[in-house]
Amino acid sequence: MTKLSVNINKVATLRNSRGHDNPNVVQVAKDCERFGGQGITVHPRPDERHITKKDCYDLFEIVTTEFNIEGYPDERYMKIVEETKPAQATLVPDAPDAITSNAGWDTVANAELLKGITKRLQAAGARVSIFVDPDPVMVEGAAKIGADRVELYTEPYADGYEADREAAVKPYVEAAEKAKELGLGINAGHDLDLNNLRYLKERIPNLDEVSIGHALISDALYFGLENTIQMYLRELDV
Numbered sequence: 760m761t762k763l764s765v766n767i768n769k770v771a772t773l774r775n776s777r778g779h780d781n782p783n784v785v786q787v788a789k790d791c792e793r794f795g796g797q798g799i800t801v802h803p804r805p806d807e808r809h810i811t812k813k814d815c816y817d818l819f820e821i822v823t824t825e826f827n828i829e830g831y832p833d834e835r836y837m838k839i840v841e842e843t844k845p846a847q848a849t850l851v852p853d854a855p856d857a858i859t860s861n862a863g864w865d866t867v868a869n870a871e872l873l874k875g876i877t878k879r880l881q882a883a884g885a886r887v888s889i890f891v892d893p894d895p896v897m898v899e900g901a902a903k904i905g906a907d908r909v910e911l912y913t914e915p916y917a918d919g920y921e922a923d924r925e926a927a928v929k930p931y932v933e934a935a936e937k938a939k940e941l942g943l944g945i946n947a948g949h950d951l952d953l954n955n956l957r958y959l960k961e962r963i964p965n966l967d968e969v970s971i972g973h974a975l976i977s978d979a980l981y982f983g984l985e986n987t988i989q990m991y992l993r994e995l996d997v
């Protein structure tokens with residue numbers, strides 16, 4: 760079964776835009792779980808443009824499904840994960856000023872850095888997922904680092920889907936086969952939506968988890984949050 764982890768970054772974007780506490784991130788997370796979401800994902804970026812460090816501590820108290828904290832493994836991120844003990848820590852190579860995540864790790868060039876980070880986070884009880892491009896070499900590097908899972912960066916898939924979905928999905932199928940061969944779990948995320956999700960799932964049947972935020976929260980403006988989560992779950996045949 761592929762789990763749906765709802766990324767609520769954009770709920771925090773809306774909240775921060777007026778400086779008060781509406782929408783309330785904690786209440787939205789509770790409702791996402793009540794509506795069927797099987798995880799909550801957040802990315803507490805250093806500039807706190809959306810999810811703040813405080814949000815992570817508040818959410819830690821209430822998330823009952825799987826809490827997934829994404830981020831670049833600087834000391835601020837490491838402390839947040841070690842103190843809130845999420846089920847999963849997803850390591851992304853984002854620069855502090857990146858507008859969004861736009862590439863996976865070079866797990867070969869960064870092997871020594873990521874080995875130490877991975878050991879430290881696993882010692883804190885987190886499952887470690889490393890964000891990678893759909894490149895079997897990078898998947899192999901993640902396995903050598905000792906990661907538990909990889910998260911396949913799916914923006915290129917989403918960008919190429921309309922023009923030629925078979926070509927767009929091919930590298931992901933190959934990367935997922937390599938991950939399976941090496942005993943790594945397989946997550947996927949970035950720019951997944953109601954249009955492209957089902958095909959990815961069909962072509963990667965052992966996909967463990969998708970984390971979806973931007974499109975899902977945008978869809979909820981039209982369909983409502985409960986209905987939208989149910990629509991995404993149906994695309995995963997959950």
Ligand SMILES: CC(=O)[C@@H](O)[C@H](O)COP(=O)(O)O
Nearest residue numbers: 768802829851859860948949
């Ligand atoms: C890792 C990933 O692809 C997304 O979670 C990304 O981090 C979203 O970040 P923004 O919500 O800041 O665009």
Ligand SMILES: NCC(=O)COP(=O)(O)O
Nearest residue numbers: 766948949950970972973
């Ligand atoms: N890891 C991907 C994620 O959490 C959400 O990405 P997006 O759906 O906001 O593009």
